[in-house]
Amino acid sequence: MADIDALRAKMKTIGDHVRTLKAQGASKEEVDAQVAKLQEAKKELAEATGEPLGEEKGKKGRMALKTPKGTRDWAPADMALREHIFSTLSRVFKRHGGSTIDTPVFELKEILAGKYGEDSKLIYDLQDQGGELCSLRYDLTVPFARFLAMNPTQYSNIKRYHIAKVYRRDQPVMTKGRMREFYQCDFDIAGHYDSMVPDAEILCIVCEALTELEIGDFTVKINHRKILDGIFAVCGVPAEKIRTISSAVDKLDKLPWGEVRKEMTEEKGLDPEVADRIGKYVMLKGGPELLDRLKKTELANNKMAKQGMDDMELLFTYLDVFGISEKMSFDLSLARGLDYYTGIIYEVVTQASAPPGFSTIPPVPSAEPQTNGTLPGPSAPSAKPPKKSKKDKDAEGEEEVDESTVGVGSIAAGGRYDELVGMFLTAASGASGSSKKAAGIPCVGISVGVERVFSILNQKAKHDEESRWGRSKETEVFIVAVAEGLLPERMKLAKELWDAGIKAEYMHKAKPKFRAQFDIIDKERVPFAVLLGPDELKNGIVKVKVQKGKDESKDDEGEIVKRDELVSWLKERL
């Protein structure tokens, strides 16, 4: 066993070393050398313990007591925080007239087909057991568009939110929060409305939501697809290269311009002069005043860019009315991955979710913040299916988390997509070409990265002993038998409290030990202990001890309360 422990310690040391190297931006060679060492140690350990590597565990006649790869259980304390996040978001959404829908966890395979590009390989398929071919949903946007296309008259306009699990057969990196089953939280406004009015409300909603979640400072980066496309046009990007050049631009939040330029010219064959012209535009960021600057450039003569700039100008007017303009950063380098965006696009970046040194050094993938070991789900904002581009191997030999998905510090993202619903209507009407395009329903939406919100708030809660998320249940009163068990008496009192809506428990033993009962009270931090003894019963009273300094002036002996006044006494204090 000593050998095994030593091997485990060795693996930990190498692993830490790798992480440090990567955080410092060490060369690939240096990192790879350490990773190779780690793999060797792993093999040694497998031989020493006689246990097969990784997933092979659980074979050999024993049942593997585990959840599938990339999934996890959620314990009660985690669930309490998760419910807090979901209910906060739902409250904000409802305040804005939002209503929620639900769709099945799996869809017909053909509904998802052709929506996610090369990431379609990450879709989970159900086995063909006869009948229809189905797949687990990959996001909530495509099912929403399918729902609208199925009910275009009834839901020609709707503000809908949906908080639900989605599935991606990706290489999980648990410590970084990339999971195969994770929650998404989408809010979208569908319908034909006047320009920028719903768009402004979406941005207002996300600001309110993140503020009420208390995740700390954040900035909303905004841009407009039509301005970007206008830039590419006036700079001379050939039409067929626009999407690929756009995705290179999108990396400017992680890579210096030189790298991005190199990708454009060397990898993607763009004329270097064109790249340089693009560079002058996409490095720009600021507020509404940036629009004035752009209007003095050749962009003013591009019809598409002009439309985009008019939209942005109007949007800023509305954001001013909402008093949230200061949160915005008009950032011409923001491009977003998905092809289906047609108007404004945005991404929210938080200080809390940014990697260490985010604002001073160009972050590398491994500089991702080390999140706690139980961090669930990817941090990827849901409206943006991952777009594979640049991968590393991390210390565990797993593929590095895809930064284009996660976004550095990105905690919410979205944009306007006016044509997705129409795509479904066209496909369902049997029209193969664009000749018979069905009229769609324009949409604009945002996706909040709830798994990342969870990890930020969970981190905060760990530093805060008194945080209510540390509690796995909400019990307000624990009924204690001082002597002789008094089980029926405890039950009777509990029933009175339950019927009054008070959360109460007692120990499920006929004759519990006094200390054992207070152990539960301490462990669960139950605020009130109601003590029952033969004397108290005889005199129609109870003794109440207020726990955890909620009422420090009371002495340790507890307060005498008349039995028939207990409910009102407690209600006053809860």
Added chain:
Amino acid sequence: MADIDALRAKMKTIGDHVRTLKAQGASKEEVDAQVAKLQEAKKELAEATGEPLGEEKGKKGRMALKTPKGTRDWAPADMALREHIFSTLSRVFKRHGGSTIDTPVFELKEILAGKYGEDSKLIYDLQDQGGELCSLRYDLTVPFARFLAMNPTQYSNIKRYHIAKVYRRDQPVMTKGRMREFYQCDFDIAGHYDSMVPDAEILCIVCEALTELEIGDFTVKINHRKILDGIFAVCGVPAEKIRTISSAVDKLDKLPWGEVRKEMTEEKGLDPEVADRIGKYVMLKGGPELLDRLKKTELANNKMAKQGMDDMELLFTYLDVFGISEKMSFDLSLARGLDYYTGIIYEVVTQASAPPGFSTIPPVPSAEPQTNGTLPGPSAPSAKPPKKSKKDKDAEGEEEVDESTVGVGSIAAGGRYDELVGMFLTAASGASGSSKKAAGIPCVGISVGVERVFSILNQKAKHDEESRWGRSKETEVFIVAVAEGLLPERMKLAKELWDAGIKAEYMHKAKPKFRAQFDIIDKERVPFAVLLGPDELKNGIVKVKVQKGKDESKDDEGEIVKRDELVSWLKERL
């Protein structure tokens, strides 16, 4: 087209006829003849329309715009009711010290294997795309037991609830609410406690929950596995026949004794004398006084039965303390399907969920209440995987819903299962025989049939125009432009209301028509309309119209409220 319409009408006529025949208990031959006619008409229709039958639709280049078979979307108004049900249940569970967990939607295939008998064929498997073999969860009980087995120290005792979707590849009967994706709602108490204390609390919880859900009158049928097994022993049932005879007994709520006796003797080869002895016991039902009667029989000498009777006696004491004894019916015919029950078992029957004439005529399968077309999910209480036994064909040629699953009028069910967690621990420790049985964690639980609760409450809501479930959103205030659009002014006012926590909306148009705005208010039944016009703005006032007679004394012209007092004015009235 005339032909097609005629064919459709013909199919409807035959379909109705079949349902009538079955409701009247017509012979199988009569029904089958009509079903054959129906099938023929279907084929004719397919030929006439050129559309393939059923699932074949959507081929031929067109995309099928639909959800997979046996699944459905949930529209906003349905979701509002569903959330009400879930939050009511959660509130009751939390009041009793419950906390919630979550587990993945899919489990390793081997975790589910061997838990559901012949119904394993209903499990959805994920396609083997490399890596582990996984299946969608079939219920919430097995994942819970797996969770406990993985964390036996940390969760040696827990009151947990779990409301989540489960999956069964069953033949869906949408109109009867049998779906392939549906919600289950389980509450279980795990841990070593004194006899009947957690069991009594579970029954207390289900009574509180059903009362607060306002589903109407209900009765809790209770029995004890050990009493049943004692009865079988003293009556002379061979050990290997106990489970199969037990499942015959379980049908006594749907079939007369004669039928059940026939099944025991003819199908299952039981000695008729033994069957008659059983008959004398299992027809008995009543209250605690039934225990006294039983104690005077030969059962008193059976050790197992004695244990069961002691349990029941103690349980009734506790139920008396909780004041819920009147809700109970000690019913010796209740056997429950699952093999893993080891102690008390129960099933809650409601008047609302019972088929018409339930109490007077022996119900036949087709006498199931006709629920509305959008009724979701099966009515099956979740802790009880279906046990196939007796099937019919219904008018659609689909298999009849399995009554042993649904239970006639059953709305919640459960029992004590002390050995399921131990089964996992034993399997995971690699012990193949029973020699190395791992010590488990005893559990007792209940499963509320939330889909059936939904259909009962949905039915009620339809009869109640004012029901809040008719509303798809909770918007409290709609801001109306009287003239000139005033979009920024409406936005500004909305933001003030949102910041005060008031649910407010305005039309997303620059210059909305007056009538169009009130159409929304009427359709969504928004209680307050706040009117903004140039005069109001100038004078620092707004006009508020109270909708839907909430404040009938106000005249139609609306009330003048000072703009800077609007928030407090509204808050007083909301």
